Amino acid sequence: xxxxxxxxxxxxxxxxxxxxxxxxxxxxxxxxxxxxxxxxxxxxxxxxxxxxxxxxxxxxxxxxxxxxxxxxxxxxxxxxxxxxxxxxxxxxxxxxxxxxxxxxxxxxxxxxxxxxxxxxxxxxxxxxxxxxxxxxxxxxxxxxxxxxxxxxxxxxxxxxxxxxxxxxxxxxxxxxxxxxxxxxxxxxxxxxxxxxxxxxxxxxxxxxxxxxxxxxxxxxxxxxxxxxxxxxxxxxxxxxxxxxxxxxxxxxxxxxxxxxxxxxxxxx
Amino acid sequence: xxxxxxxxxxxxxxxxxxxxxxxxxxxxxxxxxxxxxxxxxxxxxxxxxxxxxxxxxxxxxxxxxxxxxxxxxxxxxxxxxxxxxxxxxxxxxxxxxxxxxxxxxxxxxxxxxxxxxxxxxxxxxxxxxxxxxxxxxxxxxxxxxxxxxxxxxxxxxxxxxxx
Numbered sequence: 001x002x003x004x005x006x007x008x009x010x011x012x013x014x015x016x017x018x019x020x021x022x023x024x025x026x027x028x029x030x031x032x033x034x035x036x037x038x039x040x041x042x043x044x045x046x047x048x049x050x051x052x053x054x055x056x057x058x059x060x061x062x063x064x065x066x067x068x069x070x071x072x073x074x075x076x077x078x079x080x081x082x083x084x085x086x087x088x089x090x091x092x093x094x095x096x097x098x099x100x101x102x103x104x105x106x107x108x109x110x111x112x113x114x115x116x117x118x119x120x121x122x123x124x125x126x127x128x129x130x131x132x133x134x135x136x137x138x139x140x141x142x143x144x145x146x147x148x149x150x151x152x153x154x155x156x157x158x159x160x161x162x163x164x165x166x167x168x169x170x171x172x173x174x175x176x177x178x179x180x181x182x183x184x185x186x187x188x189x190x191x192x193x194x195x196x197x198x199x200x201x202x203x204x205x206x207x208x209x210x211x212x213x214x215x216x217x218x219x220x221x222x223x224x225x226x227x228x229x230x231x232x233x234x235x236x237x238x239x240x241x242x243x244x245x246x247x248x249x250x251x252x253x254x255x256x257x258x259x260x261x262x263x264x265x266x267x268x
Numbered sequence: 269x270x271x272x273x274x275x276x277x278x279x280x281x282x283x284x285x286x287x288x289x290x291x292x293x294x295x296x297x298x299x300x301x302x303x304x305x306x307x308x309x310x311x312x313x314x315x316x317x318x319x320x321x322x323x324x325x326x327x328x329x330x331x332x333x334x335x336x337x338x339x340x341x342x343x344x345x346x347x348x349x350x351x352x353x354x355x356x357x358x359x360x361x362x363x364x365x366x367x368x369x370x371x372x373x374x375x376x377x378x379x380x381x382x383x384x385x386x387x388x389x390x391x392x393x394x395x396x397x398x399x400x401x402x403x404x405x406x407x408x409x410x411x412x413x414x415x416x417x418x419x420x421x422x423x424x425x426x427x428x429x430x431x
Contacts, residue, residue, distance in 0.1 A: 020388045021377035030289040031329040041288030049287050055309040
């Protein structure tokens with residue numbers, strides 16, 4: 001190395017004032033020369049360096065599900081929301097693959113057992129998904145919820161929606177094993193009812209308790225209906241769908257009434 | 269390299285050593301501060317994720333630059349309305365050119381500065397930044413064919429100036 005970069009050279013390089021040839025050789029020199037790189041660092045404001053670093057360390061500290069976050073951001077989702085959704089445990093590939101496997105088994109079994117096993121399990125997927133989305137003890141996003149000034153209600157709705165969408169999307173795959181198309185859709189309203197019910201009950205008690213209660217109620221309700229009804233699959237067809245639709249509206253209203261109590265939920 | 273062991277402190281040290289020149293060098297290629305800052309962030313995240321890919325061949329700074337300039341190219345691929353402080357484009361790099369550019373002072377400097385700005389831009393993107401013709405075309409917002417023809421012209425003019 002026959003020469004080194006002076007402060008003046010670095011300043012004129014930074015200010016776009018140096019000639020191209022001088023800039024080229026300076027750039028090549030910096031690749032090789034540690035002392036001159038220190039001069040280059042000095043030519044960039046320290047608060048700018050700190051600001052860039054803040055973005056890096058934030059991203060490096062939260063390594064999970066970057067691909068999903070980036071995809072969401074590319075679709076125009078706000079960066080904070082994208083991170084919140086991407087870090088939800090029940091939208092991770094591992095969880096979704098497990099769900100798809102179980103539902104596929106239920107769907108394959110439908111040829112001998114009828115669609116009931118699938119129709120009972122499918123609506124419980126978002127229920128369990130919501131429960132682990134908020135209840136995970138080492139969920140780092142939990143802390144965002146605690147610290148969020150906008151409060152828990154919006155966060156809960158966003159995450160629950162993400163879980164619902166992911167659950168329904170993944171259920172399409174096993175649904176293809178069902179022989180009749182209607183079995184692919186009749187459980188959607190029940191899924192919504194169960195999820196909303198979990199959220200409403202969670203304003204009174206712990207979320208995981210709510211999920212267990214709703215799951216038991218759901219299985220018991222379907223079993224009782226199937227035993228009592230004269231036609232098979234009565235819990236999902238005909239008037240049952242109307243009841244589910246009414247329940248969705250009623251639960252939505254209840255949820256809005258109870259919205260303030262989610263400020264506590266998010267902090268649990 | 270320590271980074272490969274996922275040590276956050278090692279990343280911080282690498283960042284402190286290399287952020288300065290990277291910011292300045294990218295700013296010479298893209299005058300938008302916000303874009304450059306994001307590209308620098310992307311670059312160090314890329315360094316963090318791909319640290320195992322560094323095989324210890326050549327200077328670390330050259331490896332970092334290879335990641336950084338490609339992140340910048342990706343930016344322009346996504347949002348193809350480049351606002352350049354300057355232009356760059358390229359063809360394959362030859363050892364001869366690298367040697368020429370490595371000469372710190374001498375006859376080469378006036379020869380390079382005597383080139384038309386669009387030729388210098390192509391020369392820089394391909395020779396100095398090590399981009400492929402395709403990448404250089406994205407960066408400069410010109411067709412690949414133009415990159416190649418400008419590169420030929422730049423070489424010819426350089427040869428004539430040095431003869």
